[in-house]
Amino acid sequence: MTSPVAPPLFDGKDFVRALSTAPGVYRMLAADDSVLYVGKAGALKNRVSSYFNATPKSARIMAMLSQVARMEVTVTRTEAEALILENQLIKSLKPRYNVLLRDDKSYPYVLMTSEPWPRIAMHRGPRAVPGRYFGPYPSVLAVRETMNLMHKLFRLRSCEDSVFRNRSRPCLQHQIGRCSAPCVGLVQARDYADSVRRATLLLDGRSDELTDELGRTMQAASDRLDFEEAARLRDLVASIRTLQARQYVDGRAADLDVLACAMHGAQACVLLLAFRDGRNLGTRSFFPKTNGSDNAEEVLAAFVSQYYGEQMPPREIVLDRDIPDRELIEQALSSAGDRRVQIRCNVRGERAGYVDLARRNAAIALAGEQTSNAAQHARADDLRKLLGLEEIAARIECFDISHTMGEATVASCVVFDAQGPVRGQYRRYNISGIEPGDDYAAMHQALHRRFRRAVEEAALRDGTEGMASGQGGDASADAVLPDAVPTEAAPAGKRARGEPLGVLPDVLLIDGGAGQVAQARAVLDELGINAVVLVGVAKGPARRPGDEELLLPDGRSVRPGADSPALQLVQQVRDEAHRFAITGHRGRRQKVRNSSRLEDIPGIGPRRRANLLRHFGGLGGLKAAGVEEISRVEGVNAALAERIYATLHGLDSPARDVPNTGSRSEG
Incomplete structure (x- = not known):
């Protein structure tokens, strides 16, 4: 049996010979076609050749170059176009060695x-x-x-x-x-x-324009002796000028962003201090994924180009340090926004005070994040010891069920990694087709929908039909499952992009006792998945936090106690799943209750619905009315009145012989 032949090393110098000096974007790819790095260049030949010359390079760059199997380039017309394309590719491909802007929540x-x-x-x-x-x-x-x-x-x-x-x-x-x-x-x-x-x-x-307009309107109202309207407009102008506490920079209303970057090792924090039309909108901390980079200028440059590639930039952006390609980024942002955008550093006066404020806040935010990460790591390591794992769990999923007396049942799945919650990968499952209140069936359905997709994704990648049908358990257990976008409900009813639905969790937590855990085990066995550590989280006899009982995969049940870091992590994940399930359940239940039953009746449009509710003073009055009284409403004939009565009272057919008694008799 011959040993597999190692792929040939990439000849960078030979690749560079065929490149032009035009601007463009280059991509470095590994042997498995995964993207290692995306970069831009004003001259492709010059930039790419710098990777393969004799100049000393950092350990991070050398590690990246050792994995390159091939390269691809895209030529653009200008360097500004290359910058825009680079940002788009970084966001879509998420290369392993690029600095990535991570933010779990969408901007408000x-x-x-x-x-x-x-x-x-x-x-x-x-x-x-x-x-x-x-x-x-x-x-x-x-x-x-x-x-x-x-x-x-x-x-x-x-x-x-x-x-x-x-x-x-x-x-x-x-x-x-x-x-x-x-x-x-x-x-x-x-x-x-x-x-x-x-x-x-x-x-x-444009508050100045607004107050000028209101002043002219107020004067016109006064001239025509409409003093009541003039007084109202006067109060409105005064309120605008009072409520908008304006902050000025060099005598002008501030309209700028101030950015500062703090780093400790390869961990970074970029703090944004925003002013719009003289109003201080506050600060926001971002923690980019540096992928080993310890260069604050590189991190800040990546942040500026990626963040303002999606958000409209203000006219002025003030940085706490100079960044590479500052003029190029300034040109690209100005072109995209159809107005001049200035990116400044080494400022003085009031701007320097804002930069100092942003620097101090960035350092405080980074220190808090590092403390939180250290505590999170300690809890994760204690859970590893409790479960007998060789390594800290890289992915933990937890499922919970929520309903009210069987109504609007929703299952939640939350995801945690080594840093904490990964909210972009949360999912909800609307449960249907089960007996109301059957938590076991609900748990079985949610888990089957989640892990069936994982197995199908693996089968598509490996071409193994046995995995999709539940055959060949060993293959599905050890397969590296690909990323996939789920068809199940994502947070707030929106599908999250790039969710790795095909990735199996290292640890699967089930909020419940032996019955729920048995349902989870049945689903995993049915689909041939045996590499997931299954743990049940049962409430103690007193149902107090800290008394939880963990049902372990080997059949043991343990009570780690409130002081256990492992149990604290389990509680954090379980409580997040509980919160996410309740939020989804309440939203689904309220949606049903908010929708008028009149909307489901053929022939009832917005105007007739408004006439009916106005005539009877609401849905309760309409439900208490008889067919003849309903037919007296404008636009409602006898046949439609019968359909309305039948729908509101749950009748299978129109109530043609129901007397107009004002209420339905149950006798």
Whole structure:
């Protein structure tokens, strides 16, 4: 039997001979075609050749070059285009040796919807709802403060459309002066549109323009002796000038971002301090994945190009240090935003004070992150010892079930790695087709849906049909499963991109006792998966935190106690799964309760539904009415009234002979 032939080493010098001096992007690939590094170059030949000359290089670069099996290049027209393409490839390919910007949560925005009566709301995730998106904001607190200002000044609605369409009287928000009640017609469409336009001006940072307009309108109202309207506009102008505490830099309203990078070894923190239209929006800490780089300038440059590749940059970005290709990045951001963007360092005066503030906050945030990581590592190592693992678990998954008396059953799956929760890979499963309240069946369904996909992904990669049908357990246990995007529900109903659904966890936690663990074992056995360490987490007799009993794979049950770091990690994962399941269950349950049963009746549109609810004062009054009384509502004939009555009372057929008694008799 012949031994396998090792792949030939990559001849970088020979590859460079065929390259041109045009700008472009180069990709270094390993023998298994995984991407090791993506870089840009003003002259491809010069940049790539620098990797293969005799100049001394860092240990990180040498380790990367030793794995290169081939290279690919893409020529661009300009170096700025190369920078944009490099950022796109880094985000999509996630190369092993590039600095990567990691952020588990999407950035918060203020959304102004595009509809006849627009609403204002906080938004996260894909921009699927039509409307204007203002932001991003560095924190949820900054968004809430902004929305609070909008409600106070312009009295815009924030309710969901299902609530807005079915209101019959003003809500509490109107009573406390934070909504003009367009749902019941207490404001004219023209006046509401003016409020929306003025709120948009303020959100766009054009507050001076807004106050000038309001001043002219106030004077016009005074000239026509409409003193009540003039007084209202006067108070509005005063509120805008009072509530917007403005901060000035060199005599102008601040509109800039200040960035500082702190590093300790290969761990980095980039802190963002944001100002928009003179308002300090606060700070936000980012912890990029450095992949071994200990160069703060390289980390900060990667952050600037990747972060502002997705977010609209301000006119001025102030850095605590100079970065490579600063002029090029400045040019690319200016071209993409159709306005000049300045990237500055070595600043003086007030800007230098902001840089110092950002530096100190970055150092504090990094120290806190390192302390948290050290504690997390200690808990993970104690769990390794408890479970008898050779290495710390790189991936832990936990499943939990939530429902209310069997209604709207939802299963959650949360994921933790060595650093903590990986929220982008959480999943929810809406459970159906089981007996209400059957937690065992719900757990079985959720686990089967999750691990069936993992086995199918492995079968597609390896071409092994036996794995997909539950045959050949050894192959599925030892296979390296590929990444896949799940079809199951992701957090907040959105599919998370790049979820490694095909990757098996090292440890699988089940929130429950022996019954739930038996269901999990049955699913794993059915699919031929035996490389997962299965642990049940059962509550103690008193159901107090710290009394949990762990059901181990070897059949033992242990109570580590509240002081055990391993149990503290298990509790953290279990509690996160519980929280995520409850949130999904409540959302699913509320969605059902918020949807009007009238929407399911053929022939009932928005106008007829509004007429019915207005006539009877709500769904309760409509349900108490008889067929003849329902038919008296404008636009409702006898046949439609019968369908409405039958739907509201759970009848299989129209109630043609039901008398108009005002309520249904159960006798």
